[in-house]
Amino acid sequence: MAQDPVIIAGAGPGGLVAALALHRVGRAVRLLERAPEVRAVGAGLTLQVNAMRMLDAIGLREPVAAAGEALGMGTIATASGAVLSTMPLEGVRDRYGTTGVAIHRGALARVLAEALPPGVLRCSSQVEGWEADDQGVRVRLEDGTELRGQALIGADGIHSRVRAGLLGEVPLRYAGYTCWRGVAPVARPLGEGVMSERWGRGRRFGIVPVDAHQTYWFCTENAPPDGRDGDDPHAELRERFADFAAPVDELVEATPAEAILRNDIVDIEPLPRWSEGRVALLGDAAHAMTPNMGQGACQAIEDAVVLAHCLSAHASVAAALADYEARRKPRARRFVTRSWTFGRAGQWENAVARALRDTLTRLTPRSTLARTMDGVWGVEVPSLPGPG
Incomplete structure (x- = not known):
């Protein structure tokens, strides 16, 4: 008899890696994505x-x-x-066997999606609800389709429908600042593998090369929620970040x-x-965090591999x-x-507090x-036995 699959809702980095890891340990898996195709948001x-x-x-x-850029140096300025x-970061490879990598979200999605076995991914598939019992989970999709699985994993992001069904509506917590992001066709403005974050008064600007030809940038500013840009985001960002040194202006201007x-x-x-019974959450659905440690996708990937290990280790x-x-x-x-704590400190406006922060x-x-960083990077990697 064919094995019922583990059903994963959401084909972001966490859902994609979970599907790949579960396939590696011999579990049947079905990955559902609400969009018509796997695409990068961000x-x-x-x-x-x-x-x-x-x-x-x-x-x-x-x-x-x-597909990305090996990171060799990080600076705060x-x-x-x-x-x-x-x-x-030169010694990182010797200690851990790898370096960190910066990557365009689209490139990461492409690499992971291309590694999926045929028939695993089903797009245009939004979970509407489910029922679970001792025998499995029956998942209902918006188009009326019902799927039977041995488990349902909600990897469907910060606005997770699976989480809402499990725990009810969970409010989002606004951090007090807004963020602009872009990818500029500018090659390694600070050098190969060099990323930097710059701190101003209630504002920050980050610079991260994602390959040999493109640089990801982000900037934050303290602001009320739900703000909107005008017709000329270039002009607005030039004004907001006028006191930030090059290559800030170049990166913003080069981005459409x-x-x-x-x-x-x-x-x-x-x-x-x-989790409850045969239903569990993963990634942002379980622990959406502010991006100040660069660990959102990383923790989702950790979730995915540990999940596969646990499902292979328990009957x-x-x-x-x-x-x-x-x-x-x-x-x-x-x-x-x-x-959350690091982000609040990075957004300080008080001159005395900022001087103390910068000095420390x-x-x-x-x-x-x-x-x-050893506490961040030195996590135990679980074994993933092959099928059989």
């Missing part, structure tokens, strides 16, 4: 060492790295470009106006639970999902809290930074 992202190590467990570290802190994205920064407060699906939640929830919760950043030894 601009760029960083896959830090912990995420790349997880991708290595499913054999995709090298193709993902080839003032708006004028004066460097406060530098973290060389229609490709500049604006979103308020939000997260969700830690949830009381991620009971419910026991596997409970184990997955127990393993992942404390770590993800820490990143939600830290990302400048005086923090690299050895302290390395120990801190």
